Amino acid sequence: MFEKGNRANTSHGILLIALFSFAAMYIADTPFIKGLSLSPLIVGIILGMIYANSLRNKLPEAWTPGIKFCTKQILRTGIVLYGFRLTLTDVAAVGIPAVIVDLIIVVGTIILGVILGRIIKMDRETALMTSVGSSICGAAAVLGAEPVVKCESHKTAVAVSTVVIFGTISMFLYPILYRAGILDGMTDQMVAIYTGATLHEVAHVAGAGNAMDPTDALGIAGTATITKMIRVMLLAPVLVVMALILVRKRQKQSGVKEGKTKITIPWFAFGFVAIIFVNTFLQGIFDAPTVKDIPLNSTIEYIDTFLLTMAMTALGTDTSIDKFKQSGSKPFMLAALLYIWLVCGGYFITKGIILAFT
Template sequence: MAFSEQNRKGTISGIIFVAIFAAAATMIADISAVKSLGISPLVIGIVMGIFYANTLHNNVPSEWSTGITFSGKKILRFAIVFYGFRITFQQIADVGMSGFMVSLIMLSTTFILGSYLGYKIFKMEKDTAMLTASGAAVCGAAAVLATEPVLKAEGHKTAIAVSMVVLFGTISMFLYPVLYASIIEPATGFLHMTPQEFGIYVGGTIHEVAQVVAVPASVVGAPAEMANSAVIVKMTRVIMIAPMLIALGIYLSMQAKKSGDSTGPVKLVIPWFAVYFIGMAGFNSLQLVPQNIVDVINEIDTFLLTMAMTALGMGTIFSKFKGLGLAPLYTAGAMFVWLVIGGFVITKVVTAIF
């Protein structure tokens, strides 16, 4: 046990050690040049953690490992629950059926496509394929973190998935404003998008929340409706992670029963933290907590997520990546093409219907 009498001191020291790294990552992310790139402290945290894991980890007492593991597991689930304070059901209702349908279609198709391509076509390990798919399908690094406990995946697999999210999410952040300025905005017919449609397209297809915010801000003269639609659709995708994880838990239970890997009755894997996440979003929708307090909660939650990401990075040794080759890159690249091209077509069709 992490806080048993024998391990308590090492656990607390490990948690403090991770928190120091997370604080440094938060300060780096707050630098204006870094912030303009839409790079979240979560990403910086895992990079710092990976650097530590492959350079300095032998200089830290082994007793601290329980605290590092606690940060990457328990603190993670707690932070995912309180991520619900970023969302209200009213926001989802405001964007209408078109935003909801684009979110639903893009999430489900991207996750299925990425999992299939990664595992069946590019021969990745199943957990790594699903983690990579969840990051592209839902909300980047936070989605990878939320999916990891359901799959019970190893930390280095999570790091691979996050690295793909960072790569293609960053490309998206620079690509979409160029597309809008050079192709979508001045065109007529099918290629033309209104600012609201483009906002739905951005929110329904770009990986990270920070990157979604950055894209409308990068479009010269972008009206407020573009940014509002983008953020709301993105947050709709975020809340969908809960039903996705529940469905994934049911799928894993069925697969275990079908393959005969388990002895006795198959236990249904229900990610309760995802259920609590929905409950927290519902509570936030009641608007009982003043906005200034909600803002503080979200800042603390971001720090806790950064701690979890840093801890996962600290368990990532490069030697574990041997044998993977370019499969993660191919898988993430295929999903990126689907998000950009398929997402555009689906946005146009859905907005025309609704």
């Protein structure tokens, strides 16, 4: 990729994605896009897809390795740095009930997604990617799963699109349900955990939480965000388990005896967990009330968001309308079914678990 004689072309590909990403960061910071709670990652993949369906064929083929570099190495670096947004203190703040709810939602959504994918006879890789995105943290989870599942770029983009669509719907739906009194059967703590445990993106949770509790006087906004971040922490163990299961399946399909196939361990997932521990240590040293108060945290978070935006943009540049047509309507059908599970099943799971602990 960076061999002598090819470094310039690879650098050109990376620079192209970086320029698109800077544009995505700027656009995401505009009042209108902020009001929609669309993160730079989502804006980035949209810009990439626009490019893929307009000027992509004008791109010199020699630049392609640079774009691939963004979808691999830069992506993994971004996932590791994502750990700076979390501390173990966040887990302690919401208690065991929220952790149990998150575990049930994450595991249940992935298993249900795989089963439903088989029932509707859709591509297994797309089904798994869509399930992971719906269960954990939307686009970031899909990106994290991509190196483990080893699927084609357009399948990743399709999975991202589904979680963005339904996550955005939830961001507006939950505040409506709350104001309409439909969630009156829940306490404010239940509403917060329900929101954090079932919405797709961190941005969606923040948007819905702030809409229901603008000043966080009821504790909904803050608790919802922390509950969501606990789901994010589950990304690492989920990726490791996925890697172990997938290699077993590939062994059976290829007829290779157990132990002969190399297991792809997502080491970046361990880096993600290690950073969480480091961040917790730093929070204690600097006596920071929240993760945002840790020195340089805001700067690292900005850099991380930019790196993940580059990865999303690069994925978008490999996603044409024709590839979406090839995927068909099944990924969106699966995402819709998982959405119903999250909204309805999540309500009863959250209420039941919290009542069991009170």
